[in-house]
Amino acid sequence: MFKYFQHIEIFDKQIKITEITVKELKVLLKYLLSITTAHNIVIDAFTELFLQKTDLSREDIDSFNFIEFFLLLFHLKCIGSSSVIKVETTVNDKKASFNLNIKTFIERLNAIDVKELVLQDRLKNGIVVEYTLPSIKEVFEHDVHNLPCCFIKSISMPDTETIHVKHFTSNEKKLIYNSLPIHIALAIKARANQVVNYFNEINFLDYLWEDSVNLLFNFNKTNLILLIKLLFNDNLLTLLENQFMLARHGNMSIDYIENCTPGEYVFYIEFLNRALNPKKTSTGNQFDDEM
Amino acid sequence: MKQELTVFLQKLNAINETLTYNVKLPSSNAEVTFKFLNTEQFNRILGTVAISDKTGESFNEVMVTVLEENILDKTISVKDLSILDYTKIVLETRKTCLTDNFNLLFTEFEIEEQQLSRAYANVSLSEHLQKHEDVVAVTDINVVSGELKATVSMPSIRVHTEFDSVVKNNKDENTSVTIKNFFIKEVAKYVTDLYLDELAVSLIDVPARERIEVINSLPATLVNEIVKNIELMKQPLNRLLSVAVTSKTINNESVSFMKELPLNSVLFNF
Numbered sequence: 153m154f155k156y157f158q159h160i161e162i163f164d165k166q167i168k169i170t171e172i173t174v175k176e177l178k179v180l181l182k183y184l185l186s187i188t189t190a191h192n193i194v195i196d197a198f199t200e201l202f203l204q205k206t207d208l209s210r211e212d213i214d215s216f217n218f219i220e221f222f223l224l225l226f227h228l229k230c231i232g233s234s235s236v237i238k239v240e241t242t243v244n245d246k247k248a249s250f251n252l253n254i255k256t257f258i259e260r261l262n263a264i265d266v267k268e269l270v271l272q273d274r275l276k277n278g279i280v281v282e283y284t285l286p287s288i289k290e291v292f293e294h295d296v297h298n299l300p301c302c303f304i305k306s307i308s309m310p311d312t313e314t315i316h317v318k319h320f321t322s323n324e325k326k327l328i329y330n331s332l333p334i335h336i337a338l339a340i341k342a343r344a345n346q347v348v349n350y351f352n353e354i355n356f357l358d359y360l361w362e363d364s365v366n367l368l369f370n371f372n373k374t375n376l377i378l379l380i381k382l383l384f385n386d387n388l389l390t391l392l393e394n395q396f397m398l399a400r401h402g403n404m405s406i407d408y409i410e411n412c413t414p415g416e417y418v419f420y421i422e423f424l425n426r427a428l429n430p431k432k433t434s435t436g437n438q439f440d441d442e443m
Numbered sequence: 444m445k446q447e448l449t450v451f452l453q454k455l456n457a458i459n460e461t462l463t464y465n466v467k468l469p470s471s472n473a474e475v476t477f478k479f480l481n482t483e484q485f486n487r488i489l490g491t492v493a494i495s496d497k498t499g500e501s502f503n504e505v506m507v508t509v510l511e512e513n514i515l516d517k518t519i520s521v522k523d524l525s526i527l528d529y530t531k532i533v534l535e536t537r538k539t540c541l542t543d544n545f546n547l548l549f550t551e552f553e554i555e556e557q558q559l560s561r562a563y564a565n566v567s568l569s570e571h572l573q574k575h576e577d578v579v580a581v582t583d584i585n586v587v588s589g590e591l592k593a594t595v596s597m598p599s600i601r602v603h604t605e606f607d608s609v610v611k612n613n614k615d616e617n618t619s620v621t622i623k624n625f626f627i628k629e630v631a632k633y634v635t636d637l638y639l640d641e642l643a644v645s646l647i648d649v650p651a652r653e654r655i656e657v658i659n660s661l662p663a664t665l666v667n668e669i670v671k672n673i674e675l676m677k678q679p680l681n682r683l684l685s686v687a688v689t690s691k692t693i694n695n696e697s698v699s700f701m702k703e704l705p706l707n708s709v710l711f712n713f
Contacts, residue, residue: 277458297486307451309458315451324448330483331455333462334540337482 158231162223163266168207169224172232174391174417175410176201181388187377191292194380198225217285219261222369222379226258229383233414237382243365250360252367254383257356261369269347270305275339278310283343284318291371293322299371300337300344301329386414394421401428463515464539468528469679470580470597477532478513480540485711492708502707503604506533522601527580527680529600530706531572534683537710538568546713547688547702557690557698564688566704571686578679583635584672588665594636595672597680602651606632609651630666631658633673 157170172180183197202213202224216224229235237252270283284305286294294302301317302325308314317325329337354369356379367382368375394417398404402424409417462479480488488509491502500508510521510532521529537545546563554562583596598606606628631654637644646654658666684706689699704710 277462279458297489309451309454312451312454313447315447320445320448324445328448328451328455330481330486331452331459332482333459334480334482334485337485338541 160227160231162220162227163262165212165220167224167227169227169231170205171413171415172201172205172228173410174395174412174414176204177232177384177386177414178388178391178410180384181386181391184381184384185388187380191373191377192289195289195292201228214287216287217266218288218291218376219264219266219285221288223258223261225380225383226254226261230254230258233418237385239382239385241365248365250365252357252382256359260354260356269350271343273339273343275336277333277336279336280308280314281336281340281343282306283347285347288376290322291376292373294326298326298329299348300341301325303344303347304329304340397421398424464535466532466535467576468524469531469578469683470525470528472579475519475532476515477510477536478515480509480513480536484509484512485540488711489708492712501604501607503529503600503607507600507604510536522604523599525580525597526600526603527578527597527683530680530683531578533706533710534568534572534704538572541711542713543567543569544713545704545710547686547704548709549690549702553700553702557700558692558694559698560691560693560695564690564702566686566688571704575683578683580679581676584676586665586668586672588662588668590639591662591665592638593634593661593665593669594638595633595669595676596635597676598632602632606651606655609655627655627659630669630673631655633676634658634669637661 155170157168160167160169180197180201183194187194198221199210199213202208203210205228206224235254237254238249239252240247240249242248266285270285272280272282274280282305283303286299286302290302291299302322304317304325306314306316306318307328315328317328320328329340332340348371352368352370356367356369357365367379369379395406395409398409398420399406402420404420409420412420459478459481463476464479465474465476467474487505488502491500491505507522507529514521521532524532545566545568547566548563549557549559549561553559580597583594586593586595609628631646631651634654635645635647637646637657644657646657649657661669684703685701686704687699688702689697692698
């Protein structure tokens with residue numbers, strides 16, 4: 153099928169990416185309703201979507217660390233619809249609205265020097281630990297006590313083959329971490345804390361005028377869930393209602409609407425609005441910011 | 444389990460066996476060897492901080508289990524070691540497996556009363572333990588009052604924990620007055636044998652509740668004598684747990700006072 157695509161680059165990896173459709177957005181919104189309780193299912197859903205929308209293999213996607221996951225997500229959001237998200241919030245008891253530009257998020261993450269973060273430690277008893285950044289699934293799966301175990305890429309000991317922990321299951325990683333002598337585990341924890349503290353400093357909204365408004369990119373699950381929900385903050389009910397309006401008043405088939413990109417869909421809604429309310433000016437939809 | 448993981452864990456276990464530290468027991472001067480804590484044991488110890496008074500295992504129960512797992516000479520029963528020996532082992536374990544430095548927190552009262560500029564003092568555990576290297580246990584003492592005689596001994600950690608749990612779990616109205624009497628509980632912990640004329644009663648294997656009842660029925664003169672000797676017996680333990688801390692006041696003056704090291708999960712939280 154003839155499709156529009158773009159090439160993006162995520163940390164030296166060339167990826168071919170195509171637009172998502174309204175139908176896919178609808179499915180995604182359904183999954184996102186349960187992200188706080190079933191985050192693993194939602195992450196699996198994103199994996200399936202990435203498989204369909206990129207030329208990446210499942211193995212590629214599974215090996216992505218959480219920065220790469222978010223970069224891919226940001227690109228997917230930008231290519232299918234607007235790179236600008238309108239957000240309303242309350243600052244000092246007053247309502248405030250501002251535009252978030254996802255492209256600045258991408259620039260921010262691209263600027264991270266991952267090699268500076270994932271080093272190697274030579275610890276006591278000849279134990280050498282090589283580090284990596286955890287995947288989004290691992291960040292969601294582990295509690296604070298066990299989080300350091302997903303920073304381990306490999307461990308080697310004298311007279312033993314290097315063990316590559318990265319591809320082990322969460323339980324196997326926990327088993328290794330829990331069996332380590334405490335001074336080795338504490339050294340790993342200290343290194344992991346260093347990385348965690350680095351990310352705790354990243355505030356996507358630090359370019360805004362208001363200090364109290366922040367969107368942190370740290371290992372706090374609530375923050376990461378908020379970030380994902382912010383990217384896809386469309387209301388499922390409104391989307392269904394708009395589909396109905398387009399079909400009824402715009403004589404468009406549901407099939408056609410569902411195969412549009414979310415960006416195109418916003419255009420049609422805007423046009424329908426103008427057609428039904430010719431005296432009213434633009435409703436200030438997302439597409440105005442893009443035009 | 445993956446083959447490479449099994450091999451790795453076996454190898455790790457072999458390394459763990461070689462990572463050991465020795466503790467000289469104050470009661471016998473004997474040296475006992477322990478393996479280092481592993482992450483799982485460390486988390487178990489830290490987990491006792493969230494345990495309420497009436498549920499779950501206390502710090503001492505978890506610590507004894509961990510030390511039983513790590514002691515190399517399995518003929519030694521950790522739970523039957525005296526609380527003085529146990530205290531020394533816990534402090535040595537904290538120092539060797541974690542860090543030498545311990546941040547001893549001041550209470551709000553201390554901060555206000557002494558006008559301290561910091562919320563904690565740095566304590567070097569190795570310096571503290573070295574300073575008290577000579578701490579030895581006081582041997583059993585026989586206390587006499589009239590025709591009654593009692594033997595006062597340093598309780599084991601098993602007895603200590605059992606008495607604590609009796610107090611926590613007590614719901615029996617009839618004995619509540621006795622149980623609530625913390626003073627009698629402390630006395631009962633230390634009395635192991637009672638003698639009246641030719642009659643000798645060993646309390647070692649008697650349940651804590653019954654021991655408390657027995658002590659409650661002893662004449663006050665004997666109990667007073669027992670208390671005096673308990674104080675004497677506790678001196679080495681108090682020395683081992685007391686630390687002189689120096690800090691600065693908000694006026695930048697030095698102030699020194701004695702504080703007790705916490706024998707709970709706080710000691711391992713750093």
